Amino acid sequence: MPELVITVARFGFLILLWIFVFTVVGVIRRDLFAGARSGRLVAAPRTVGASTGQATARPAKVKRGRAAHQLVVTAGQLAGTRITLGEAQITIGRAEDSTLVITDDYASARHARLVPRDGQWFVEDLGSTNGTYLDRAKVTGPTPVPLGVPIRIGRTSLELRP
Amino acid sequence: MTAAATPATSPATAGERSGVRLARSRRNAELSLLLLAMALVAAYGAMVEAKVLDTVTPTFWVPAAALTAVFLGMHLVIRFLAPFADPALLPAVALLNGLGVGFLHRLDLANAAPAERAELATFAGTGGRQLAWTLISVILAAGLLALMRDHRSISRYAYTLGLAGIVLVMLPAVLPRSMSEINGAKLWVRIGGFTIQPGEFAKLALLVFFAYYLVRKREVLSLASHRFLGIDFPRGRDLGPVLVVWVISLLVLVFEKDLGTSLLYFGMFVATVYIATERVSWLLIGLVLFFGGAYLAYVLGSTVGGPFLNFYHRAEIWLDPFADPYDRGYQLVQGLLALGTGGLFGAGPGGGQPLLLPEVQNDFIFAGIGEEIGLFGLSALLMIYLLIVERGLRAALAVRDSFGKLLAGGLAFTLALQVFVIVGGISKLIPLTGQTTPFLSAGGSSLMANWLIIAVLLRVSDAGRRPVSGVGGKVSRPAGGPPEQLHGAPTEVIRP
Numbered sequence: 001m002p003e004l005v006i007t008v009a010r011f012g013f014l015i016l017l018w019i020f021v022f023t024v025v026g027v028i029r030r031d032l033f034a035g036a037r038s039g040r041l042v043a044a045p046r047t048v049g050a051s052t053g054q055a056t057a058r059p060a061k062v063k064r065g066r067a068a069h070q071l072v073v074t075a076g077q078l079a080g081t082r083i084t085l086g087e088a089q090i091t092i093g094r095a096e097d098s099t100l101v102i103t104d105d106y107a108s109a110r111h112a113r114l115v116p117r118d119g120q121w122f123v124e125d126l127g128s129t130n131g132t133y134l135d136r137a138k139v140t141g142p143t144p145v146p147l148g149v150p151i152r153i154g155r156t157s158l159e160l161r162p
Numbered sequence: 163m164t165a166a167a168t169p170a171t172s173p174a175t176a177g178e179r180s181g182v183r184l185a186r187s188r189r190n191a192e193l194s195l196l197l198l199a200m201a202l203v204a205a206y207g208a209m210v211e212a213k214v215l216d217t218v219t220p221t222f223w224v225p226a227a228a229l230t231a232v233f234l235g236m237h238l239v240i241r242f243l244a245p246f247a248d249p250a251l252l253p254a255v256a257l258l259n260g261l262g263v264g265f266l267h268r269l270d271l272a273n274a275a276p277a278e279r280a281e282l283a284t285f286a287g288t289g290g291r292q293l294a295w296t297l298i299s300v301i302l303a304a305g306l307l308a309l310m311r312d313h314r315s316i317s318r319y320a321y322t323l324g325l326a327g328i329v330l331v332m333l334p335a336v337l338p339r340s341m342s343e344i345n346g347a348k349l350w351v352r353i354g355g356f357t358i359q360p361g362e363f364a365k366l367a368l369l370v371f372f373a374y375y376l377v378r379k380r381e382v383l384s385l386a387s388h389r390f391l392g393i394d395f396p397r398g399r400d401l402g403p404v405l406v407v408w409v410i411s412l413l414v415l416v417f418e419k420d421l422g423t424s425l426l427y428f429g430m431f432v433a434t435v436y437i438a439t440e441r442v443s444w445l446l447i448g449l450v451l452f453f454g455g456a457y458l459a460y461v462l463g464s465t466v467g468g469p470f471l472n473f474y475h476r477a478e479i480w481l482d483p484f485a486d487p488y489d490r491g492y493q494l495v496q497g498l499l500a501l502g503t504g505g506l507f508g509a510g511p512g513g514g515q516p517l518l519l520p521e522v523q524n525d526f527i528f529a530g531i532g533e534e535i536g537l538f539g540l541s542a543l544l545m546i547y548l549l550i551v552e553r554g555l556r557a558a559l560a561v562r563d564s565f566g567k568l569l570a571g572g573l574a575f576t577l578a579l580q581v582f583v584i585v586g587g588i589s590k591l592i593p594l595t596g597q598t599t600p601f602l603s604a605g606g607s608s609l610m611a612n613w614l615i616i617a618v619l620l621r622v623s624d625a626g627r628r629p630v631s632g633v634g635g636k637v638s639r640p641a642g643g644p645p646e647q648l649h650g651a652p653t654e655v656i657r658p
Contacts, residue, residue, distance in 0.1 A: 007510075009212070009510075010510035010513075011507065012205075013539075016201075017535075017543075018538075018542050020195075020199060021545045024546075024549055025549070028249070077380070080559060081560070081562055084629045086629055096314055100562050101563040101564070103563075
């Protein structure tokens, strides 16, 4: 084997190794930077596809900023957890099979649930011991949840985000 | 807000699309990364042959192709069983594993007589065995993914696993020396022709137990505290469990003569406590306890000797390896020289002299590889470890239940700590201890245990990234039976 080929291959291999590293970083880029933003949880509501940088999504999302796309835990042990909302209801409680399992002393096994109806999310208490609060008001029946208003369950706080 | 309900209907459907985009499974990204990784492994194999044999044999691609087939199988398993798992984990691990196999094969080539080099069979030698172990490990990992459809289900076996973990850790210590001691450290169990390192499997078992225990106890560990110097310290009686683990890890240090394993278990526990409670005081207490214990062992080793003597010797070698460069310090000195010879860009794959390094297929594989790919390549490998650990921690952040958070966070940290312990040992940052380099070192136990850890991380990251309403009508919860069945036992499991 000519020495030149080996030398070129040697450096090519090292460069390829780093290309692999950067490709991996590229694939997970969105997640990497999402962490930096989740630090300021109380900041202005964020939008879903922001970091993918799709130019087409950008102008549209200002208009549709009203629909909730994420449920974010803002306080309590699960603080920082976010759930992407879809069509299905979200159950909250200590029971293992809840969508959001909260290990809070003041939470019941099946505490509350969030149900979407025509693009609007409703919170409903499921007969919990200590109650569910929307901001400061106790939730008695299905109550529409505005964006950014905290739902309080024990020490845990949840918010809908666009 | 009620007024906005009607116009919100059409944005909701548009938003659903963007929600789907956010939650896409990214399996194709995983596939292409995997193929890139395998191309690197094949290139490595070709370069090794070009350098060692002076020619590239027509079969150079066979090990790489075998690995590719194995990992593609794993990729398909993930595609079906954990479609939302992290896309970066499998390719990164596959690259490390593949380079490990490639380097071990390179050692076989160097060991073999020149005449029979070209005829080395695919599954022969250390490299071939490692290839076979990779196959078995990946099958095990796929099996774990298939069995464990929901990571929370293993919390049911937490106490069993905890007991099993302690037995596995303690087993080599109580076995007679002839069955368990290799190179002065009693970490192995020798049965027939096989040597098993039970401690590798104990990591996973113990972590399941730690995570389960801490989910139950985190309230008392994080809330009841005294404030001193601006840091919250826990009450004396809550220190019980951490002291128990400390004593166990010191016993490991003394009777198995292995600082690395002991540091690994203790660090694992302290980190999990820290993740559970978010109290810096636990880190401080952990560090003080460990360094105090290690120093005590060192002092006892120099004065009393006995079971502490081995640790004392290792610390002495670490303080000055060149004091006895041909005997006790030989391994470390050779490792440092290899890294130094490698320099910035290394001697090229196949260009180094790894056979001068004792245990190069095992503990010193990082130094052996370092001689050939240099600092530039080694930092890429370390970056890949960093990315794997970051993905693990990210899975812990994303998952929605405390047990999963603690499990994934603890496993990711353990992996990082293990890499730190062995790379730190080789580069003379800390006393050298016999830890395996995850995914690189020769050895079935280590490879299997680490692949099982990856399977758990994949499962947790799948649970974390899975959208609440699945794409294409899939339900978010894995099909693990009716909710009633799940409800019975595990509610008390999670209760603090």
